Amino acid sequence: MHINLSQEMEKYLQSKVGTGLYRNASEVVCDAIRRMWEEDETLNTLRAAVQVGDDQLNRGEGLAYTAERLEAITEKAFANSRNGKKVNPDVAP
DSSP, X not given: OOOOOXXXXXHHHXXXXXXXXXXXXXXXXXXXXXXXXXXXXXXXXXXXXXXXXXXXXXXTOOOOOOHHHHHHHHHHHHHHHHTTOOOOTTTXX
């Protein structure tokens, strides 16, 4: 496979090799592709989650977002935390 790079990109590749984290330009390219691949998988997961929410809203399953609702959600989260309840991974950072 042959890839054409601009001088700017080639200099950037060589600077990455120069850091000592990579042995050669191929390793830099492979790492970049792996990261893009992981990013694509993450984006696909997020898109699927958004689609689930959209589908729920389309079925009328949504609740109006109000300051009171946010306060109730926050209070419940704090209460669960105080009681040692495990945090739902859908809402954990």
